[in-house]
Amino acid sequence: MTTTRSGRPALTRPDGTPLRVLVVDDDDDLAEVLSGALRYEGWQVRTAGDGASAVVAARELLPDAVVLDVMLPDTDGFAVLRSLRTVKEDVCVLFLTARDAVEDRIAGITAGGDDYVTKPFSLEEVVARVRGLLRRAGMARQLDGGPRMTVGDLVMDEEAREVTRAGELIDLSPTEFELLRFLMRNPRRVLSKTQILDRVWSYDFGGRAHVVELYISYLRKKVDAGRKPMIHTVRGAGYVLKPVAR
Amino acid sequence: MTTTRSGRPALTRPDGTPLRVLVVDDDDDLAEVLSGALRYEGWQVRTAGDGASAVVAARELLPDAVVLDVMLPDTDGFAVLRSLRTVKEDVCVLFLTARDAVEDRIAGITAGGDDYVTKPFSLEEVVARVRGLLRRAGMARQLDGGPRMTVGDLVMDEEAREVTRAGELIDLSPTEFELLRFLMRNPRRVLSKTQILDRVWSYDFGGRAHVVELYISYLRKKVDAGRKPMIHTVRGAGYVLKPVAR
DNA sequence: ATTTTCTCTGAGAGTGCGCTCAGCGGGTCC
DNA sequence: GGACCCGCTGAGCGCACTCTCAGAGAAAAT
Numbered sequence: 386m387t388t389t390r391s392g393r394p395a396l397t398r399p400d401g402t403p404l405r406v407l408v409v410d411d412d413d414d415l416a417e418v419l420s421g422a423l424r425y426e427g428w429q430v431r432t433a434g435d436g437a438s439a440v441v442a443a444r445e446l447l448p449d450a451v452v453l454d455v456m457l458p459d460t461d462g463f464a465v466l467r468s469l470r471t472v473k474e475d476v477c478v479l480f481l482t483a484r485d486a487v488e489d490r491i492a493g494i495t496a497g498g499d500d501y502v503t504k505p506f507s508l509e510e511v512v513a514r515v516r517g518l519l520r521r522a523g524m525a526r527q528l529d530g531g532p533r534m535t536v537g538d539l540v541m542d543e544e545a546r547e548v549t550r551a552g553e554l555i556d557l558s559p560t561e562f563e564l565l566r567f568l569m570r571n572p573r574r575v576l577s578k579t580q581i582l583d584r585v586w587s588y589d590f591g592g593r594a595h596v597v598e599l600y601i602s603y604l605r606k607k608v609d610a611g612r613k614p615m616i617h618t619v620r621g622a623g624y625v626l627k628p629v630a631r
Numbered sequence: 632m633t634t635t636r637s638g639r640p641a642l643t644r645p646d647g648t649p650l651r652v653l654v655v656d657d658d659d660d661l662a663e664v665l666s667g668a669l670r671y672e673g674w675q676v677r678t679a680g681d682g683a684s685a686v687v688a689a690r691e692l693l694p695d696a697v698v699l700d701v702m703l704p705d706t707d708g709f710a711v712l713r714s715l716r717t718v719k720e721d722v723c724v725l726f727l728t729a730r731d732a733v734e735d736r737i738a739g740i741t742a743g744g745d746d747y748v749t750k751p752f753s754l755e756e757v758v759a760r761v762r763g764l765l766r767r768a769g770m771a772r773q774l775d776g777g778p779r780m781t782v783g784d785l786v787m788d789e790e791a792r793e794v795t796r797a798g799e800l801i802d803l804s805p806t807e808f809e810l811l812r813f814l815m816r817n818p819r820r821v822l823s824k825t826q827i828l829d830r831v832w833s834y835d836f837g838g839r840a841h842v843v844e845l846y847i848s849y850l851r852k853k854v855d856a857g858r859k860p861m862i863h864t865v866r867g868a869g870y871v872l873k874p875v876a877r
Numbered sequence: 878a879t880t881t882t883c884t885c886t887g888a889g890a891g892t893g894c895g896c897t898c899a900g901c902g903g904g905t906c907c
Numbered sequence: 908g909g910a911c912c913c914g915c916t917g918a919g920c921g922c923a924c925t926c927t928c929a930g931a932g933a934a935a936a937t
Contacts, residue, residue: 413713414709414739417709417712417713417716418739418740418742418743420743421739421742421743421744421745422742422743424721424743424744425742425743425744508739508742558882558883558884559883559884560883560884573788573790573791574790574791575790575791575792577741579741579747580741580742583739583740583741583742584741584742588739592885592886593886595885595886595887595925596884596885596886598924598925598926598927599884599885599886599926599927600884601925601926602925602926602927618925618926619792620804620805620893620894620924620925621804621805621893621894621923621924622792622805625791625792627791804893804894804895805894805895806894806895838895838896838897841896841897841914842895842896842897844913844914844915844916845895845896845897845915845916846895847914847915848914848915848916851915852916864914864915866904866905866913866914867913
């Protein structure tokens, strides 16, 4: 069975081979970081820097999903999408777009089952969206139990954006939710503040790791409030999420 | 079977050949010390002094992992990483960086499964990180039972940073943890204070070997407390960690 | 337009950690 | 048997790490 580098079972194609993802962005650094994060999921990744080479790469790779910047040097993302569809009709697309960009055209796209995130985004966000796309499109074999995730009595429904502990609903802000998702996707594993910052916060975030402490403290108040703690500090190393029993 | 110089079985590539590691640092002394420590693990090591020769060396060696200084005379680490990825897509990278430069360009690096350590570091730290990278990347055949290590009834989970003896959880500080890790990776083997100092403490540590005694005494209080001792002093030689039964 | 929520910064307090020092005890050697 | 050396441990100091609180600014909701 294919596994992610973190050891958890990977989302794979129905035949068990790794899912194939194409990243299209003209910013080399960003493309590299994105492909690293997607590769970490156990998937096969290729990158392209413009629309033309994207189509070429797609013909070779026949990707299940494409992460596509709307602003490209040669053509715009929508034209690329049309070409990609002629190569592989059922490909999923995640658009990367500037915050104040043409929301109307994007809105039309998402009706067709595709999705988008606005720059600057966090890697957790992008990876989660791609996972969601592939799952909904039925391209992924569900080795991971679908959109519901469980650690001890803590349950997260990613699609509904709902979190419960011991059946009790917990209300979380967007950042809190994403932080908890990252922790829950890496249970029993010490995560450094830098690691968390790199994954959960936007790639252009300039601030320091102190925010992580702050949000961990917010999460504790909501998740661990009055209960046996699941979030633990490991001094000098980071934080761990663990089920309580032992 | 490939073995380390210490006699314990080495982490090898899936085909049984030694793992290949490339060390890139412009400080010759440091590069030499590092490659020594990595060779000690039974791995095949090459060194390079700048980004350009690193890429050349990578083409020849096709390394499984690269230990890469971020500050290089010619190019910056990120660019080198991209070049290395074009040579070997699935290579793991451990970055070496100055303590206060952490926030600079490192953003996003840990997100892809790669890792970093800040200077000054200890050799145990570097070796452990490289082992972790290779293990997670599935490049290493798991001769050592994964991230869990056992000596007698003493068990260490490196990922969770958890240590138990006879099932009882033992709380350790970072230095205590690293010292115990070194002992557990060399069971039944007398380790001199100097040896321990060189491996567990940072290479720029000015203090004397007396700290080792101190930390051994801390460990005894926590690991051997009220139990049959596993940590033994060999007068004039050093310390040994042994399982109790015989 | 107003209110509410959310995110982040900065300061301050508390605490654990790493290390030095110094004294004690037991083994070793003369 | 006495002196010395090696190793062990308790006390204590400074520092770094972590948590919490309060508030500013921005974004979202009403």
